[in-house]
Amino acid sequence: MKYVVIVAFVAILGSLAAALVYMMRGGVQDEGEAPRQRRMARALAFRVGFSVLLFLVVLVAYFMGWIQPTGLPLQR
Structure with a gap:
């Protein structure tokens, strides 16, 4: 149970870090790529x-x- x-x-924490990366990444987005906000959300x-x-659990x-x-x- 401890390992779970x-x-x-x-x-x-990995998901939180991914959201941070999507939020902080700048620049022009490709048309075929999902918007940053959608990925972050x-x-x-x-x-x-x-x-x-x-x-x-x-x-x-x-x-x-x-x-x-x-x-x-x-x-007491």
């Missing part, structure tokens, strides 16, 4: 979707008993 979370975070939509998917794993909470004990 690590791969998901790498994919999320697609990369950001992938990041949001993958983040939601990761949250749902962690939630399902918790309910199935595959992962256990190990938080700090409360001090």
